[in-house]
Amino acid sequence: MTPQFPFPSGPPGLFVTGTDTGVGKTVLSALLCLAFEADYFKPYQTGAEADDDTAEVARLAGLPPSRLHPPTCRLKAPLSPLQAARLETSTPSVALDIRSVQLPETARPLIVEGAGGALVPIAPGQDMADLMIHLGLPVVIAALSGLGTLNHTLLTVEALRNRGITVAGVALLGPPDTENKHDIEVLGRVRVILELPQLEPLTPESLQEAATFLAGPLAAALRAGAPLAADSPADALPTEGLPDGAFLADAPLTAEAITALDARHVWHPFTQAATAPPAIAITRGRGEMLFAADGRQYVDLVSSWWVNPHGHAHPRVAQAVAAQAHTLEQVLFAEFTHQPAALLAKKLCDALPDGLDRVFYTDNGSTAVEVALKMAHQYWRNQGQPARTRFAAFKGGYHGDTVGAMSVGMSSGFYAGFENLVFQVDFLDYPATWHGDANVQAKEDAALAGIAAHLRTHAATLAGVLIEPLVQGASGMNMVSPRFLAGLAALTAETGTLLLLDEVMTGFGRTGSMFACQQAGVRPDIICLAKGLTGGFLPMAATVASEAVYQGFLGQGFDRALAHGHSFTANPLGCAAALASLELFAEERTLERIAALEAVHAERLPLLASRFGPSGAGILARPRWRGVIGAVDVVSAESGYEAAIGKKLKQYFMDRGLFIRPLGNVFYLMPPYCLPTQTLHQAYDTLEAALRTGL
Ligand SMILES: *Cc1c(COP(=O)(O)O)cnc(C)c1O
Secondary structure, X not given: OOOOOOOOOOOOEEEEEEOXXXXXXXXXXXXXXXXXXXXXXXXXXXXXXXXXXXXXXXXXXXXXXXXXXXXXXXXXXXXXXXXXXXXXXXXXXXXXXXXXXXXXXOOOOEEEEEEEEOOOEXXXXXXXXXXXXXXXXXXXXXXXXXXXXXXXXXXXXXXXXHOOOOEXXXXXEOXXXXXXXXXXXXXXXXXXXXXXXXXXXXXXXHHHHHHHHHHHHHHHHHHHOOOOOOOOXXXXXXXXXXXXXXXXXXOOOOHHHHHHHHHHHOOOOOOOOXXXXXXXXXXXXXXXXXXXXXXXXXXXXXXXXXXXXXXXXXXXXXXXXXXHHOOOOOOOOOOOOOHHHHHHHHHHHHHOOOOEEEEEEEOOHHHHHHHHHHHHHHHHHHOOOOOOOEEEEEOOOOOXXXXXXXXXXXXXXXXXXXXXXXXXXXXEOOOOEOOOOOOHHHHHHHHHHHHHHHHHHHOOOEEEEEEOOOEEOOOOOEEOOHHHHHHHHHHHHHHXXXXXXXXXXXXXXXXXXXXXXXXXXXXXXXXXXOHHHXXXXXXXXXXXXXXXXXXXXXXXXXXXXXXXXXXXXXXXXXXXXHHHHHHHHHHOOXXXXXXXXXXXXHHHHHHHHHHOOOOOOOOEEXXXXXXXXXXXXXXXXXXXXOOHHHHHHHHHHHHOOEEOOOEOOEEXXXXXXXXXXXXXXXXXXXXXXXXXXXX
């Protein structure tokens, strides 16, 4: 009797890789096919067809053709796919791309055999480990049992784990070696699921005999370290320590298990837990895609709350973080410095408008704003002008959720009930505009006149003016022209107050230029950066000041110094991520990609608005875009953060694998820059379809 495949409701198969070529992957694959009555699939088949691995498995395991799935890509030379393809000028690179590999439909479990080892190149920028991630199967590593196996096996385990791949176990082929088995298990934190001596002779009969004998123990060994089954009862959840199957440190929990733990112990941001649906467990991200534990996939059309520039889990940034984590994870930043922080400070100053030369690191957008406010406040005290303590900010502006940031964002409507906690701020008119707005100039001039009057009247008591340049994010993607921003900068210069820019959202390419202020030729005194800074990997922020502001804090006494600092100031991991992310802007010609996405907004939004605008069905208004940000108001009886229309649209998109998060009745898209333009078109097609159904 054949024992059941060990994961009845888990992954549909196993991926077999090796520590090297020629260690016996194919024999192991044939054995696994026999032990679990599985089908065989080798996506990349190199070598002559008559004696390739698929033919070998057919011969060894005696499998009928119906259980052998044809390779996705066949190459003649017995080399790595990338190298073999170079010899065949006729092979188009799309044929090599791992995304063209799909698991075949079959009722049986699948044994998928790789080619060569884990880091063998397949296509430019893609290797065998990427294929394992793409297919999502746990991996069995074939290794020789004897001398040299420790190093080769541990290297492979480490390489796979560093990419987040589940290692289901190691199979040792050759004469059993107890020492090696023990050391691999202990040092690699991985189970040796099989020791298979050389079969003499190696025939279908001898292999079948071994498979029958080994199938039971193999299944048990795999199950012991396996993911919890999807149908595990809730009380089988780990409450303390590690789950039953914890022999593998990386055994993933099921969607249900994660959601149950979350529902019991986690408190989510901006969420009414009593009425919200359960949080969706995400296991993996790649590019613009998010992969959920329950198998669903979503296109991330909001860059994960606006933090992600280049797409999820970009390997370049991931590698930089991993290398830094193995080198220096953290050191206190009073008294000490380190290369990533010093180099990043220089690169930020190089990328920013001239004159912004001093970088103060913090942890997130809110603290970046707190620091900007404290800097401006103390700057004037240090200058002998202690009366300059007030701030002006804009109606609708959002600057974060800590108390100082709430104070300057009080008019955004997010903080009802906290009025007695915050300090007083002057709120200036914000002349929001859109495509086809005939009054833009008159509106902006009127606002500037009001601001001029305010700044001139209160010059003696104002410390600074704070604005989200060009686009107000959280209050609904409200936009102004660069001309307005330049006008504001002229007024702050004229009245001698400090100009503080909150580029937490707009920074790092969002609006089409590296920083929004560059489109207006504006040079602020202080700028706040966060969100996109680390490539979407780690929470880190920077408040960058002009040299003049910095000089204002120098002196002999500590009383002139900025008495502010966070435990994780200038965290080396965050700095390393930020450095890698900045390099990607040049390497991937990111600003060109942003321009291509902006062109899609510019093409689709006016059309949609005219089709569903005042002269059409009467439901879309104020189309607007800048950089990768495209937005339009969906007019309905309600407005505000809780508007029902936004929730309906979101559900409609989610059902189609597209993740959006409207701000009340404002529909917006803010994709990561790697999003293919046709996917952005698809998002607009979906909006159009949703509106046609008349939500
Ligand atoms: C998100 C945001 C903040 C706050 O940043 P956090 O990292 O969430 O604290 C501040 N300002 C602007 C403009 C933002 O969009």
